[in-house]
Amino acid sequence: MNVLERVLTTIRFEEPDQVPVVLFPEWDFLADLYDVPLRKLLNDPVLQIKAGNKMREMFPDAFIATGVWVPYAEATAFGCKLSDPEDEIPGIMEVAVKSVEDIDTLEVPDPYQDGLLPRYLEFLKVQKREAGQVLGVGGFGPVELACEIMGFTQFLRLISIDPERAHRLLRVTTETVKTWFDTMIDVIGGSALLALVSDHTTGFLRAEKCTEFFTPYLKEVFDHLRGKVSIFLYHNENYSAHVLDQIAEFKVQIFHCGEIGDLRRAKEATYGKYTLMGNIHPRDVMLRGTPEMVEEKCKEVIEALAPGGGFILSVGGGVSRKIPLEHIEVLIRSAEKYGRYPITGK
Amino acid sequence: MRGDVFGRMVKAIVNLDPQGARLIAQEAVESGVPPMEAIKAFSKGLEIVGELFERNEYFLADMIMAADAFKEAMDVLRPHIRGAGGGKGRIVIGTVKDDVHDLGKNVVATLLAAEGYEVYDLGVDVPAEKFLEKVKEVNADILGLSALLTTTMERIREVIGKLEEEGLRGKVKVIVGGRPVTPEFAEEVGADGYGRDAIAALKVVKELLEGGK
Numbered sequence: 001m002n003v004l005e006r007v008l009t010t011i012r013f014e015e016p017d018q019v020p021v022v023l024f025p026e027w028d029f030l031a032d033l034y035d036v037p038l039r040k041l042l043n044d045p046v047l048q049i050k051a052g053n054k055m056r057e058m059f060p061d062a063f064i065a066t067g068v069w070v071p072y073a074e075a076t077a078f079g080c081k082l083s084d085p086e087d088e089i090p091g092i093m094e095v096a097v098k099s100v101e102d103i104d105t106l107e108v109p110d111p112y113q114d115g116l117l118p119r120y121l122e123f124l125k126v127q128k129r130e131a132g133q134v135l136g137v138g139g140f141g142p143v144e145l146a147c148e149i150m151g152f153t154q155f156l157r158l159i160s161i162d163p164e165r166a167h168r169l170l171r172v173t174t175e176t177v178k179t180w181f182d183t184m185i186d187v188i189g190g191s192a193l194l195a196l197v198s199d200h201t202t203g204f205l206r207a208e209k210c211t212e213f214f215t216p217y218l219k220e221v222f223d224h225l226r227g228k229v230s231i232f233l234y235h236n237e238n239y240s241a242h243v244l245d246q247i248a249e250f251k252v253q254i255f256h257c258g259e260i261g262d263l264r265r266a267k268e269a270t271y272g273k274y275t276l277m278g279n280i281h282p283r284d285v286m287l288r289g290t291p292e293m294v295e296e297k298c299k300e301v302i303e304a305l306a307p308g309g310g311f312i313l314s315v316g317g318g319v320s321r322k323i324p325l326e327h328i329e330v331l332i333r334s335a336e337k338y339g340r341y342p343i344t345g346k
Numbered sequence: 347m348r349g350d351v352f353g354r355m356v357k358a359i360v361n362l363d364p365q366g367a368r369l370i371a372q373e374a375v376e377s378g379v380p381p382m383e384a385i386k387a388f389s390k391g392l393e394i395v396g397e398l399f400e401r402n403e404y405f406l407a408d409m410i411m412a413a414d415a416f417k418e419a420m421d422v423l424r425p426h427i428r429g430a431g432g433g434k435g436r437i438v439i440g441t442v443k444d445d446v447h448d449l450g451k452n453v454v455a456t457l458l459a460a461e462g463y464e465v466y467d468l469g470v471d472v473p474a475e476k477f478l479e480k481v482k483e484v485n486a487d488i489l490g491l492s493a494l495l496t497t498t499m500e501r502i503r504e505v506i507g508k509l510e511e512e513g514l515r516g517k518v519k520v521i522v523g524g525r526p527v528t529p530e531f532a533e534e535v536g537a538d539g540y541g542r543d544a545i546a547a548l549k550v551v552k553e554l555l556e557g558g559k
Contacts, residue, residue: 028497083446083471088497091446093471152449156407157414160362204406204449242402283496283526321497 003063010309011231011253011275019306019339021062021313021332022277024235024256025055027069028089028321033058038087042071045123049130058325061332065196067134068123074140074180075148076115078106097150100158103165108175111183124187134188138235139181141199142174142217149173156204159213166213174217178224185228195229196256197221203238203259207246215246222250237278237317241266248273258316263304271310279316280331286315286323291330298334306343313339351379352387355419359391360398362411364418371422381426388419392457396545406449409544413453417460424462434461435555438480439490440468441524442501447494450524453544454490458551474505478512486518487555490547491537493524502527503535519554523547 001009006020027048031038034051041047045068052066071090072082081094097103111117128134140148146169147155159166177197185192199218202210222232234250237258244266247255257278260266270276278301280286285297298313305311313335319328351374358367367388374384395412398404404412439455441448448470459465466480481489489509493499502522509515521539522532532540539554541547 083444085444088444089495091444091471093446152447153410153452156410156449159407160411206403206405206408209405209407239402239405284528287496 003061007063007312010312013272013275013308013310015309015341015343017341019302019311019313019335019341019343021335022065023055023059023062023314023328024065024318025052026089026318026320027071028087029319029323030055030066031087032321038089039085042069042090045126046130048123049127059328059332061336062328065136065194067136067138068120068127070116070120070123072148073116073120074109074145074176077109077111077117077176078115078149080115080149092148095149095151095154097154097169100162100165103150103169103172106169106172108172108179111180117180117183121183121187124184128188135192136194136196136231137181137184137188137192138196138198139177139184141197141201142170142177142221143201143214144199145173145177146170147201152204159205159209163212170213170217174220177221181221181225182228185225190228192229194231194233195225196233196235198235200236200238202236202240202243207242210243210246215243215249219249219251222252226251233277234274237282244269250274254312256314263301267305267307267310271308275310275312276305277312277314280314282315282317282320282323286327286331287320289327291326294327294330295334295337298331299338302335302338302343306339306341309341351377352383355384355387356391356394358419359388359412359415360394362395362408362415364411364415367415368418368422371419375422375426381423384423385420385427388416388423392416392545392548396543399543399545406453409453410456413456413460413544417456420460420462427462434463435487435551436464436466436484437488437490437551438466438468438477438484438486439492440472440477441470441492441494442498442505443471443473444501445493445495445498446470447492447524450494450544451490451492454492454523454541454547457544457548458490461548461552463551463555474501474508477505478508478514481509481514481518488519488521488551490551491520491522493522493527496526499524499526499531502531502537506535506537521547521550521554 001017003020006016009016028038030051031041034054048068056064079096080092082090083093232252233254234252235256239259241261252274254275254277280297354370358370437458441451455465455467491502519538522537523541529540539550541550
């Protein structure tokens with residue numbers, strides 16, 4: 001079985017030959033790997049593709065999930081201004097929604113006109129031309145996008161002091177995300193094997209707030225895209241143990257997770273509903289740990305989450321800068337060593 | 347009767363009610379409740395919120411509202427505290443260069459201001475030189491450095507190094523925090539304190555300024 005076959009088997013809750021490994025390199029990691037300044041990489045789709053391919057060559061036994069990216073393109077479409085550091089991921093320096101009243105006049109941006117979205121579409125076209133096909137598309141979810149364009153503190157405050165306006169903003173961002181994914185999928189050929197939606201806001205909201213301000217909007221996005229996408233992946237390495245049941249409502253195949261609390265309880269709560277992908281800690285284990293610690297953690301996670309399928313070994317988040325290549329190798333080898341089916345678990 | 351007022355003060359914070367906290371604080375002032383007693387009750391509320399946060403029952407959105415509620419109450423009470431507005435301590439705070447995350451840092455700054463410290467929030471993406479300039483300008487007692495990325499946390503080390511180069515390190519205590527920052531990292535870079543979250547940061551500041559000198 002190749003790694004993609006393993007993934008397709010495990011998401012059906014069947015047992016592949018071994019636990020699949022999927023890795024999401026961060027752009028700073030790829031810049032270092034390809035030995036180019038990050039700013040240069042982020043401005044050049046061909047370099048991005050080449051850097052991703054280099055990682056694929058180095059780690060052929062893992063599925064390396066990377067394509068092209070323009071930082072915070074969705075937020076710039078609303079008018080957010082980004083920082084422009086030489087060798088770091090840019091961040092949002094100036095939000096678009098400066099007062100709650102701004103929400104009342106906010107409109108869904110045009111992907112072909114606004115901010116960096118047209119540039120992103122150009123990058124996707126380059127990827128299609130260079131690689132022959134584009135397997136997947138990705139972007140921020142509606143709640144995270146609301147936080148980005150208003151500022152996290154201000155939006156999280158808004159849901160308490162003016163919930164009606166918070167919903168109004170979320171309506172706009174939800175329509176934006178739906179339109180944006182539609183447009184990306186059109187550009188790559190009308191359908192996608194994979195769509196990744198990244199929204200970390202569960203880590204800031206208790207379960208009942210998620211029920212009102214998070215889950216319905218994410219669900220709407222996934223429901224909208226059904227039919228155009230084969231595999232849905234929800235990405236969120238932030239704390240999510242309190243909303244594992246709500247994530248089931250998205251009807252996604254894969255949840256790329258980080259902090260999910262007790263692993264066995266998480267397995268019980270999710271098995272048969274969606275596949276967990278994760279959750280080796282990127283900082284404490286992958287970056288600061290030892291090879292022995294990486295192996296031990298992989299073993300522990302595999303034993304808890306892999307029995308019966310429905311599990312993909314990954315870093316709980318992206319593979320970020322300075323993570324030793326040796327640790328990535330150990331993670332991949334641990335899937336071979338401890339992840340051969342049948343796995344009975346402990 | 348007073349017990350009831352104090353109970354409502356605790357509740358206003360735990361219920362994340364800024365408007366309620368302000369009204370009860372006003373009521374307390376008007377009815378002659380000693381401001382320090384009122385502050386104790388509001389602080390107790392904050393302590394409970396911190397415990398709920400630790401247990402993952404409250405989340406960051408709740409912390410923001412609790413900090414707002416506490417600030418509302420303190421804005422009412424502070425003018426009635428004898429000697430207020432002066433010697434509690436001056437704190438310069440900001441997110442390090444190339445990092446534009448400010449969520450946790452904002453909560454810390456709000457809580458510190460609410461507690462009556464003079465807070466100079468430099469915002470995000472702050473170069474080391476700007477931190478040093480402000481520390482010198484206001485003769486800061488504490489410098490709070492926040493980073494949310496594993497890459498930018500190294501900037502904390504740079505800022506502390508620059509404080510040493512400039513001969514300022516002995517004059518200002520440095521506290522650090524942010525998602526990737528750990529107690530081990532704080533120790534490694536020679537920080538004086540580490541705050542896992544906003545409540546912990548507040549405790550560390552109190553210890554450093556009120557108990558540690």
